[in-house]
Amino acid sequence: xxxxxxxxxxxxxxxxxxxGPTATGKSKVAIILAKKLKAEIVSCDSMQVYKGxxxxxxxxxxxxxxxxxxxxxxxxxxxxxxxxxRYRRNAMNAIGKILRKHKTPLFVGGxxxxxxxxxxxxxxxxxxxxxxxxxxxxxxxHKGSTQLFERLVRVDPEASARIHxxxxxxxxxxxxxxxxxxxxxxxxxxxxxxxxxxxxVACVCLDMEKPALYRRIEQxxxxxxxxxxxxxxxxxxxxxxxxxxxxxxxxxxxxxYLKGLYGLDEAKQLLKRNTRLYAKRQLTWFRKDKRIKxxxxxxxxxxxxxxxxxxxxxxxxxxxxxx
RNA sequence: GCCGAGGUAGCUCAGUGGUAGAGCGCGGCCCUGAAAAGGCCGGCGUGGGGGGUCCGAUUCCCUCCCUCGGCA
Numbered sequence: 354x355x356x357x358x359x360x361x362x363x364x365x366x367x368x369x370x371x372x373g374p375t376a377t378g379k380s381k382v383a384i385i386l387a388k389k390l391k392a393e394i395v396s397c398d399s400m401q402v403y404k405g406x407x408x409x410x411x412x413x414x415x416x417x418x419x420x421x422x423x424x425x426x427x428x429x430x431x432x433x434x435x436x437x438x439r440y441r442r443n444a445m446n447a448i449g450k451i452l453r454k455h456k457t458p459l460f461v462g463g464x465x466x467x468x469x470x471x472x473x474x475x476x477x478x479x480x481x482x483x484x485x486x487x488x489x490x491x492x493x494x495h496k497g498s499t500q501l502f503e504r505l506v507r508v509d510p511e512a513s514a515r516i517h518x519x520x521x522x523x524x525x526x527x528x529x530x531x532x533x534x535x536x537x538x539x540x541x542x543x544x545x546x547x548x549x550x551x552x553x554v555a556c557v558c559l560d561m562e563k564p565a566l567y568r569r570i571e572q573x574x575x576x577x578x579x580x581x582x583x584x585x586x587x588x589x590x591x592x593x594x595x596x597x598x599x600x601x602x603x604x605x606x607x608x609x610y611l612k613g614l615y616g617l618d619e620a621k622q623l624l625k626r627n628t629r630l631y632a633k634r635q636l637t638w639f640r641k642d643k644r645i646k647x648x649x650x651x652x653x654x655x656x657x658x659x660x661x662x663x664x665x666x667x668x669x670x671x672x673x674x675x676x
Numbered sequence: 677g678c679c680g681a682g683g684u685a686g687c688u689c690a691g692u693g694g695u696a697g698a699g700c701g702c703g704g705c706c707c708u709g710a711a712a713a714g715g716c717c718g719g720c721g722u723g724g725g726g727g728g729u730c731c732g733a734u735u736c737c738c739u740c741c742c743u744c745g746g747c748a
Contacts, residue, residue: 375712400712410712438709466711475708482709515706520715523707530709542708595710602712626701631712637705 365553366452369667370460370468372397372639373559374632376569378656380413382559383461385660387421390459390667393451395424395444397462397471400601402440403431408577408585409603424451431589431598441470448548465638472554472644474545482533489525501528509537555670556645557663565652567629574625578617583607602627646670 371386373379383394396402400410404427412418412426424447429435444460444467451458460468493501498521505524506513508531516523530538548554561569586607594604603624610620639645648662 398712399710434710436709437711441709464711466708470708473708478709517706517715520706522710522714526709538708545708597710597713600710600713604712628712629702633703634705634707635712638707638711641706 365551366457367553367555367671368448368458368460368548370397370472370554370556370645371559371663372461372463372465372468372556372645374561374566374635374639375463375628376411376573376632377559377561377566377650378569378659379461379463379559380411380417381656382659382663383459384413384417384421385656386663387459389660389664390457392457392459393422393424393454395447395451395458395460396426397444397460397464397467398426399435399440399464399467400598401426401462402428402435402443403433403598403601404429405431405585405589406598406601408580408582409601411573411577431594432592433598434595435597437466437470438475440467441475444471463635465635465642468556469642472549472556473547476538476541476543476545478530478534478541482529485529485532486525489528490521493521493525498524501525504528509539511539512537515539553671554644555667556642557666558639558645558647559659560647560649561651566632569652570628570632571625574621574628577603577624578621583610583617587611602631 369386369390369392371379371383386392387394394413398410400406401412402425403410406412413423417423418426425440425443428443448458448471460471462468489501499518501521501524502513502516502518505516505527509527512527516527518524527538530536530541534541582603586604589598589604590608590611599605606620606624606627609615609623610617615623646666648659648666650659650662
């Protein structure tokens with residue numbers, strides 16, 4: 354009659370993901386979801402982790418962040434380097450914290466790799482390889498990247514089969530891991546531990562028709578400029594931005610304007626185009642992940658309406674999995 | 677009106693007497709320590725209209741239309 358712990362063992366704790374390309378309105382929907390699902394939000398975004406990148410990354414409104422706890426926003430200085438593995442660590446901590454409060458973690462964002470690394474895990478290998486990496490890049494610039502690729506073919510044929518000879522970034526990464534550990538990255542990468550076994554994971558993606566999405570992107574960019582994007586970038590540029598932080602869309606485009614390379618309108622057009630390209634890549638990523646369920650939305654839908662659909666879908670997913 | 681330059685992909689422009697390319701855009705894809713990054717694939721075309729020469733014209737000739745610059 355009374356349910357003891359063991360009889361509930363098969364009822365796993367839930368972790369939700371709300372993803373989608375940029376500018377679909379995830380943040381607003383997430384606030385409503387968090388309230389209704391007794392959840393706390395974990396940002397799944399590679400750029401919102403940085404303090405000071407507020408307008409460029411369209412962080413959720415401060416008022417909303419006070420109402421619902423948001424994790425992994427503003428966690429490091431823009432002078433610092435950040436990467437997937439740090440995110441993975443931070444995310445696991447956040448999950449622990451939230452579950453201890455008997456709440457549900459709701460991941461919200463558009464960084465596909467970060468989502469994957471939370472759900473599927475990441476292969477472990479100690480860091481401290483920046484020297485090797487720098488050395489490899491130096492080699493590449495002298496001897497050319499094909500030579501590095503040929504070395505990879507010898508050292509790790511499996512990885513070389515999956516990495517394009519022009520994809521220098523991944524070639525260097527694979528060689529760097531090999532030099533640091535003596536083991537091929539292709540072998541190490543198979544050792545990853547996800548949380549699908551421990552938790553019930555459900556993922557929903559907001560899906561908008563391309564023309565509508567592109568219109569939203571244009572509106573967002575216009576709004577960013579009105580909100581003071583140029584000032585923000587000017588301020589950020591005064592301090593030393595880390596390599597990773599400086600890659601946020603909008604920084605390079607505005608810096609070009611600040612340097613006088615082109616006018617304000619050109620900067621705006623560039624940012625719109627680059628954001629479109631980014632959204633396209635995001636869509637490719639999400640389409641590939643068959644765990645994700647899609648919700649068609651239009652520009653006219655209210656956040657409440659969308660949130661309602663998302664909740665229904667999440668319940669459906671969980672029912673099917675009997676959780 | 678005259679002179680000159682030019683009309684080729686969505687845009688900017690190459691090129692050739694045997695029906696066309698490049699960059700960007702656009703579309704698709706890959707991705708496990710830079711991921712808002714990086715890489716790969718795809719030409720998406722009434723060659724301004726009409727006529728002529730030629731086996732064959734986007735390419736040569738004529739004509740018309742349009743754009744830009746100069747002169748009036």
